[in-house]
Amino acid sequence: MNSPKKLIVSHAPFWHIGSAVPERNYNILIAALPAALVGIGIYGAPALAVLCLSVATAIGWEFLITTIAKRPNTVGDGNAAVIGLIFGLLLPATAPWWLVLTGTFVAVVIAKQSFGGIGATPFNPPVLAYAILSVAWRVYFDYDAQLANVNVDFTPFYPLAAAKAFGSGAVADIPLRDLLLGFEIGGIGSTSALALLVGGIYLVARGYVRWEIPLAFVVGLFATASLFHAANPASYAGPLFHLLTGFSLIGAFFLATDDSASPVNTVPMLIYGVVGGIMTMLIRNIGAYPEGVVFAILLINLMNPLVDKIRPKAIGKVA
Amino acid sequence: MTSQKHRTILYGVTILLLVVAIVAYAAFPVPTPEEPIRLMYHTNAGKVLFDHQTHASAGGFALSCTDCHHLHVGEEIEPVSCAMCHPPRPEGMAVPESCFDCHMPDEIEDPMIMKRSDALHEQCMSCHEHYGKGPTFGPDECAKCHVM
Known part of the structure; x- marks a missing residue:
């Protein structure tokens, strides 16, 4: 009896479809480009400098560490470039060169290569680098302080910091259109919800990112933000504000979906994403930091091996 | 494409x-504007973001410089940064601790320099009270301006 679902495997020779690790990474770079371009469009040459330096130094560190450690040269797979670009997108446009250099060192050498390189990282390297540096040099990640000398013609303060300190009234006048297009104080490429959505949907459509993780992350974040807002609308901003602000969407599509730090099975992916969204809102609303995505993603990265033990039942049974 | x-x-892209x-870093640094846009004060009680541009611009609150910056020895110099004379903290600052560090006793009436926190509190509160606008203030309302 022939089942239409049966997989048919023919004998050798096989033809490789041409898809490999480099193709995946170059597609992530393409997906992140709209967000990068929006950042450069808003903040100009300083943002371009940070992004270029971040990508170049990440590749440089990768080359250096693989040469020193006598490992295979993995520069060509594009993963270091992805780490550099994603890390750059999280930084303020005025980040000094030494911060970028140190950040890519932490991301590539400590967070990636010291754990064994691509496929062996327990944490998303740009996220770990951001977390370590933001704890070490907090003021350089304070977007209000760093962008104080940048003249902008939109709301001139970091919305998440204002919402946390002064309640939802402080951000009630920020048009959602600004949050969608990226007209807000924040990281270079993390502010335009529309650009991140375009990139994220591209990755999902091409199959480089499974839809379960971003969707679950967004649902977790939205639901938790709704509950907080319903409980106390004066103190906690609404779910749409939280979804479109800060690192929410770059977190859902680009940070939480790291290959080796996220689960591979459906139910674990859903749990992983939902917990990420919930933790983000808990940190934003009742934690110490205005932005919770970075620490929430580190936490779910840590949780990943445990939840990935929830596996589908094996087909068939032992007699 | 091979590895x-x-x-x-x-390698080519990296060098480029x-x-x-x-x-870009060398040619286009973010300049410190002559007239501040926004000022971030890091204080013992959290940080305060002051939107100087909105207070001073015609499209904002349209205050003139002298509404906040008191004139310094006549009118011969432009308004200066508050911290030029009001030190953020009393000790260890490279700013004058007393008017007499620069001036003769007969040049000024009040030789006391308020420390920065007192000067700014008085300035912000009195203006907000005068116009009846902006964040409310008081002993229990620090968090209306200070991000703790």
């Missing part, structure tokens, strides 16, 4: 990006 080809392309980064 070697990938590497060769990436590095050159662009160095040129």
